[in-house]
Amino acid sequence: MDKYDVAVIGAGVTGCAVAMYLCRSEVSVIVLEKEEDVCSGTSKANSGIVHAGYDARPGTLKARMNVRGSKLIEELSETLDFPYRNNGSLVLCFDEAGMPRLKELYDRGIKNGVDGIEILTGEQVRQKESAVSDEVIAALWAPTAGIVCPFGMTAAFAENAAANGAQFRFLEEVTGIVRDGEGGFVIRTDRGEFFARNVVNAAGVYADRFHNMMRSQKISITPRRGEYVLLDKQAGDLVSSTVFQLPGPYGKGVLVTPTVHGNLLVGPNAEDIEDKEDTTTTSEGMEDIKTKALRSVPGIPYNLTITSFAGLRAHGQDYDFILGEAEENPGFFEAAAISSPGLSSAPAIGEYIAGLVVSRNGYKPKTDYIGTRKGFTDVSRLSAEERSRLIREHPEYGRIVCRCENVTEGQILEAIRRTPGARSLDGIKRRVRQGMGRCQSGFCTPAAMKILSDELGIPMEKITKNRPGSELLRGDTDGVS
Numbered sequence: 001m002d003k004y005d006v007a008v009i010g011a012g013v014t015g016c017a018v019a020m021y022l023c024r025s026e027v028s029v030i031v032l033e034k035e036e037d038v039c040s041g042t043s044k045a046n047s048g049i050v051h052a053g054y055d056a057r058p059g060t061l062k063a064r065m066n067v068r069g070s071k072l073i074e075e076l077s078e079t080l081d082f083p084y085r086n087n088g089s090l091v092l093c094f095d096e097a098g099m100p101r102l103k104e105l106y107d108r109g110i111k112n113g114v115d116g117i118e119i120l121t122g123e124q125v126r127q128k129e130s131a132v133s134d135e136v137i138a139a140l141w142a143p144t145a146g147i148v149c150p151f152g153m154t155a156a157f158a159e160n161a162a163a164n165g166a167q168f169r170f171l172e173e174v175t176g177i178v179r180d181g182e183g184g185f186v187i188r189t190d191r192g193e194f195f196a197r198n199v200v201n202a203a204g205v206y207a208d209r210f211h212n213m214m215r216s217q218k219i220s221i222t223p224r225r226g227e228y229v230l231l232d233k234q235a236g237d238l239v240s241s242t243v244f245q246l247p248g249p250y251g252k253g254v255l256v257t258p259t260v261h262g263n264l265l266v267g268p269n270a271e272d273i274e275d276k277e278d279t280t281t282t283s284e285g286m287e288d289i290k291t292k293a294l295r296s297v298p299g300i301p302y303n304l305t306i307t308s309f310a311g312l313r314a315h316g317q318d319y320d321f322i323l324g325e326a327e328e329n330p331g332f333f334e335a336a337a338i339s340s341p342g343l344s345s346a347p348a349i350g351e352y353i354a355g356l357v358v359s360r361n362g363y364k365p366k367t368d369y370i371g372t373r374k375g376f377t378d379v380s381r382l383s384a385e386e387r388s389r390l391i392r393e394h395p396e397y398g399r400i401v402c403r404c405e406n407v408t409e410g411q412i413l414e415a416i417r418r419t420p421g422a423r424s425l426d427g428i429k430r431r432v433r434q435g436m437g438r439c440q441s442g443f444c445t446p447a448a449m450k451i452l453s454d455e456l457g458i459p460m461e462k463i464t465k466n467r468p469g470s471e472l473l474r475g476d477t478d479g480v481s
Ligand SMILES: Cc1cc2nc3c(=O)[nH]c(=O)nc-3n(C[C@H](O)[C@H](O)[C@H](O)COP(=O)(O)OP(=O)(O)OC[C@H]3O[C@@H](n4cnc5c(N)ncnc54)[C@H](O)[C@@H]3O)c2cc1C
Pocket: 009, 010, 011, 012, 013, 014, 015, 032, 033, 034, 035, 038, 039, 040, 041, 042, 043, 044, 045, 046, 047, 048, 049, 050, 051, 172, 173, 174, 175, 202, 203, 204, 205, 206, 224, 225, 226, 227, 268, 310, 311, 312, 313, 314, 338, 339, 340, 341, 342, 343, 344, 345
């Protein structure tokens, strides 16, 4: 049986952040993920906002992790080279009745240590964002808020962890954890068994399953679905900051925001559901978010919509994140109930949980730790000179595969050759944006499949969109009349 110091369950943004911080010490780490890639759960489908930290209740782990996490994300986006932009956020207030709630958010922000927040008048808001509704009478401005590519950040954490020794096992679903006589744990998966001295539960909406195996006080995690519409880049500069409405009992409400890649994102709503895999979108949901968002920004050009999607928040029965070591099962650590702002908090959670594991076991800092990583090449952002130099040296960067996003064969090969690298069409799409544009992969899928097939040495019929069972081709039609 393979033995590790730490097994992390789940390769979402939380698990990858934990692995990355663990690998700053002399620790052997394995990350077990049931899907075929990193960032395949909630981390792939959210608003991509790095919240400033005024929303979380003061004194909670959420508040602490959010404020620390947002600072870390800005720093890490430099050292690990992933897309992030500090665009600031506004929470709009439409009438006098909303002012006490706006003031409450401001006070929370001050208590949580959020820098630079202020309440603006309606006029000041419209000077900043001319597309915002005339109905707005005031807003909370948070200059430290930002936008990030959730996949780009998670991939960066995973690659940095791998560069520092972490191993990743995909399509490996953890089915059980039992205490071992050696003072560690045997982790059973659908494909085998591992021994680990410590376990970190970062299983997203499934974290209650492992929590309830190892802890006396049981929890349940409800998937709280949020739906979105994504608009073409033509609409991407309608607003430059992230525009929220006052939050309600189910969360932060519907927002309108540019994405870090230049699209416009509208959503999400919030609906508690039972199925932890149900990320379908509904026409009622779409109508609901579209109508609500028009109250903030009346001119949203919905005719430029290119796709819709949904994500599932891991909503625990209590307000806060569950972070720490199980008293009744020392060595079992968890980051459970990581609902919003889990993306913003991820590096702080990683730093915190890794710190607990390292200090419990007395692991030493790694002397040859690699602190930087080069992001994916984005040919469309290179200057003409840089582009021609790259193409001269590597002609595959001159062959465009995805015309909407200008993604080249060279970028797709890069996505596949990274560690951990893309093994499916979605893996390529999320890393280098092939198929993310206006045509939503209508034109470039066959070319991407061919590159994946040649590079991995597997037949076209075995190429998947994501998990097994999502193969696109069913056989050869040659000779069939
Ligand atoms: C609609 C919506 C909007 C949001 N917007 C924001 C935002 O703007 N800003 C923000 O800060 N946060 C936001 N969030 C929250 C944020 O997305 C999450 O908190 C964060 O992504 C959680 O990451 P995670 O790694 O804990 O979970 P996941 O990303 O779900 O990762 C858990 C992983 O564990 C794997 N797994 C589960 N069971 C097993 C098993 N048995 N064996 C092996 N692997 C397993 C899963 O496949 C998955 O990959 C939003 C969430 C939603 C749904």
